[in-house]
Each structure stands twice: as C-alpha cells, then as structure tokens.
Amino acid sequence: MDFRLEVIVLPVSDADRALAFYQNLGWRLDADFTTDPKFRVIQLTPPGSPASVIFGAGLSNAAPGSYQGxxxxxxxxxxxxxxxxxxxxxxxxxxxxxxxxxxxxxxxxxxxxxxxxxxxxxxxxxxxxxxxxxxxxxxxxxxxxxx
Missing domain, CATH: 3.10.180.10 (2,3-Dihydroxybiphenyl 1,2-Dioxygenase, domain 1)
Structure with a gap:
C-alpha cells in the first residue's frame, strides 16, 4: 500500500493575505471554496510539486505561524x-x-x-x-x- 503525502494544512490568521503571498511565489491556485463565513478552503500547489497546501478558515486549531521546517x-x-x-x-x-x-x-x-x-x-x-x-x-x- 502506498501512502503519499498529498496536503499539508497550514495555520494562518488571514486567508486572503496568505493567498496573495503564495500566489506571489508562483504557486498554482487549485481551489477556493467557502460554504459559510466560518469555513473556507484554499488549496495551492508549489511549482513541480505533487503535494499541496491548504489554508483558510475553520481548518486547523494550530496557532497561526506555528509550522516550522x-x-x-x-x-x-x-x-x-x-x-x-x-x-x-x-x-x-x-x-x-x-x-x-x-x-x-x-x-x-x-x-x-x-x-x-x-x-x-x-x-x-x-x-x-x-x-x-x-x-x-x-x-x-x-x-x-x-x-
């Protein structure tokens, strides 16, 4: 059985600011879905990467900015x-x-x-x-x- 890393959920405080930052880096926007004001899913993929990041609202309890390395x-x-x-x-x-x-x-x-x-x-x-x-x-x- 293969186990492939597909997505990392990033903790951010401002989804629009994070979206602008990662798009400035040239990361491809794959999805931006909102189902209600407290839930938003934004997915971006770095150039050449099979794995993506997701951030938005209502996705993680981790403190914004707490991911290192x-x-x-x-x-x-x-x-x-x-x-x-x-x-x-x-x-x-x-x-x-x-x-x-x-x-x-x-x-x-x-x-x-x-x-x-x-x-x-x-x-x-x-x-x-x-x-x-x-x-x-x-x-x-x-x-x-x-x-």
Whole structure:
C-alpha cells in the first residue's frame, strides 16, 4: 500500500493575505471554496510539486505561524533563493549545517554558504510566510538509493 503525502494544512490568521503571498511565489491556485463565513478552503500547489497546501478558515486549531521546517526541494539552491528574493520575500542566505547531516532548528549550527562540494541534501535557505510558518529550501542533486 502506498501512502503519499498529498496536503499539508497550514495555520494562518488571514486567508486572503496568505493567498496573495503564495500566489506571489508562483504557486498554482487549485481551489477556493467557502460554504459559510466560518469555513473556507484554499488549496495551492508549489511549482513541480505533487503535494499541496491548504489554508483558510475553520481548518486547523494550530496557532497561526506555528509550522516550522516545511521543506521545498530544489535542484539549484542559489537559483531558487534568487527567485524567492526576486519576488520581494525576505529569505536567508544559503547555508549548510555545522554537523553536516541536516539543519538544526532555528538558526543553530548554520554555516554560511552551500554544503562542501554542493553535497546533495546539504544546502539550505529559509523564509517564512506572513504568519511565520517557516519554509526551508533544500538542494537535492542526487537522491539516496531507493528515494
């Protein structure tokens, strides 16, 4: 049985502001449904992604902005970072982790610049939506076996 991640429900405080933010990033609007004033479902998909995000009203009890470390995989970390920055979104510089395995929470262990020799899985950049939900770009150029 396959179990495919399809949707992540993001906690946001203002659905229209979040919609404008993610559309500015170039994410495709898949749905925007309202059944009553307290329930709204907005679904967007990042370019090239099989998974989507949903936000709106009446969808989550999580605090707006409480999601951290949502990953977007890219082929070229510098180009992806430049694209996000070019849309006026504050984004960190490219970094890798001091431990070399995966990044720590927050900014702990960050080392400026890409991973040595642009090691696959090792280079990152981060940005947040208007509520503070954190996204991390991760450069993957060669997948591990079985991935």
């Amino acid at each position: 949502l990953h977007l995989v890219v082929d070229d970390i510098e180009a992806a970072r430049a694209e996000i920055a070019g849309k006026g979104v504050p984004i960190s510089e490219v970094f890798h982790d001091a431990g070399g395995v995966f990044h720590h929470a927050g900014t702990d262990g960050r080392v400026a610049g890409p991973a040595p020799e642009h090691a696959s899985y090792g280079s990152f950049a981060s940005f947040a939506d208007p509520d503070g939900n954190e996204w991390v770009l991760q450069e993957i150029t060669k997948r591990l076996p079985g991935r």
